[in-house]
Amino acid sequence: xxxxxxxAREYAAxxxxxxxxxxxxxxxxxxxxxxxxxxFARDFAEYLGVNHVLPVANGTDALELALxxxxxxxxxxxxxxxxxxxxxxxxxxxxxxxxxxxDVVSPTMTLDSQxxxxxxxSRVKAVVVTHLYGNLGEVEGLRVLLEAAGRADIxxxxxxxxxxxxxxxxxxxxxxxxLSTFSFYPSKNLGALGDGGAVVTNRDxxxxxxxxxxxxxxxxxxxxxxxxxxNSRIDEVQAAVLRIKLEHLDAMNGARRKILQAYRNALPEGxxxxxxxxxxxxGHLAVLLCPSRDSARSHLNEMGVQTDIHYPTLxxxxxxxCDLPMRCGPLSNARLAVERIxxxxxxxxxxxxxxxKVCEALRSLPPAG
Ligand SMILES: *Cc1c(COP(=O)(O)O)cnc(C)c1O
Numbered sequence: 136x137x138x139x140x141x142x143a144r145e146y147a148a149x150x151x152x153x154x155x156x157x158x159x160x161x162x163x164x165x166x167x168x169x170x171x172x173x174x175f176a177r178d179f180a181e182y183l184g185v186n187h188v189l190p191v192a193n194g195t196d197a198l199e200l201a202l203x204x205x206x207x208x209x210x211x212x213x214x215x216x217x218x219x220x221x222x223x224x225x226x227x228x229x230x231x232x233x234x235x236x237x238d239v240v241s242p243t244m245t246l247d248s249q250x251x252x253x254x255x256x257s258r259v260k261a262v263v264v265t266h267l268y269g270n271l272g273e274v275e276g277l278r279v280l281l282e283a284a285g286r287a288d289i290x291x292x293x294x295x296x297x298x299x300x301x302x303x304x305x306x307x308x309x310x311x312x313x314l315s316t317f318s319f320y321p322s323k324n325l326g327a328l329g330d331g332g333a334v335v336t337n338r339d340x341x342x343x344x345x346x347x348x349x350x351x352x353x354x355x356x357x358x359x360x361x362x363x364x365x366n367s368r369i370d371e372v373q374a375a376v377l378r379i380k381l382e383h384l385d386a387m388n389g390a391r392r393k394i395l396q397a398y399r400n401a402l403p404e405g406x407x408x409x410x411x412x413x414x415x416x417x418g419h420l421a422v423l424l425c426p427s428r429d430s431a432r433s434h435l436n437e438m439g440v441q442t443d444i445h446y447p448t449l450x451x452x453x454x455x456x457c458d459l460p461m462r463c464g465p466l467s468n469a470r471l472a473v474e475r476i477x478x479x480x481x482x483x484x485x486x487x488x489x490x491x492k493v494c495e496a497l498r499s500l501p502p503a504g
Contacts, residue, residue: 144484171375187342194318198226204344205290219265245272266298269419274311297419387483391418401494405503421481426503438496
């Protein structure tokens with residue numbers, strides 16, 4: 136069976152340098168906020184072209200801290216795409232903020248800016264643009280629409296957990312919004328050997344807020360000045376791993392894009408991939424839009440190709456939240472897509488043989504209808 140992802144291969148390819156870096160960080164005797172964390176923050180800021188990278192414990196914390204940093208509190212509204220995998224909703228629920236679910240655009244399945252603006256209310260404090268499947272969502276166009284609506288006060292947060300390195304012209308995902316968040320969960324395009332995350336921004340004031348919030352709200356030490364401060368830190372060991380892997384990120388993303396291109400060429404009529412053009416995608420997930428998902432899924436399974444669904448339930452339909460306060464647009468694209476999406480194997484160390492086998496299975500997919 137060809138798996139969706141094989142993270143152990145990425146580890147094996149980089150093992151000598153990762154193991155040396157981990158050993159060195161263990162021997163420093165400083166396991167939090169040391170050289171590796173500082174070095175990684177500097178390297179990643181340079182890679183992204185931003186002023187501040189604030190490493191935290193994971194991508195969900197990053198979202199919560201980013202929302203709090205822009206002043207989102209209990210009862211405030213946050214606009215987000217309905218299909219974004221639940222993470223922004225979780226951050227909102229932790230704060231007591233109210234998610235407002237907007238529709239998505241095809242084929243990238245990222246936030247529909249027009250629909251987001253149609254859902255504005257006086258209580259909206261932030262919009263989260265999730266760069267889903269590695270596809271860059273619209274940030275600058277959204278900013279223009281918000282300004283035209285007289286709402287330049289609303290913060291735009293990019294969720295870049297699936298889009299490390301995605302590019303619009305010479306700007307990377309993470310450098311476009313007021314604040315952006317990353318996850319370094321092992322299966323992400325830039326993944327640690329455990330948990331990790333970051334909030335990034337160009338703004339000094341927001342960086343300062345996040346710095347307070349991730350360390351108990353202290354300033355100075357033992358004096359709590361930020362009401363919702365908590366503890367969210369990355370380990371030195373993980374930062375050391377990320378520093379090594381960052382050097383290989385562009386090459387790995389290139390390998391993912393090549394796989395997507397091979398799949399695209401093999402697709403029969405009626406099927407399409409949810410991918411952006413060129414470097415505006417980093418191929419985090421190879422998501423196929425099927426005319427009939429069940430038959431496609433069982434065909435691929437019979438041909439030895441593992442599949443998955445990212446994600447099978449829209450946020451507003453999740454059992455934990457469906458009775459809590461929320462607002463929703465009509466979500467016609469999101470509702471159509473949620474029944475048709477199917478994720479194919481896609482990871483940088485897939486062999487030519489595996490790619491060819493998936494392509495063969497795609498070419499022989501049962502036609503629509
Ligand atoms: C993985 C992911 C997160 C959450 O990251 P964790 O590090 O697992 O908390 C948030 N948003 C998106 C889009 C993700 O894919």
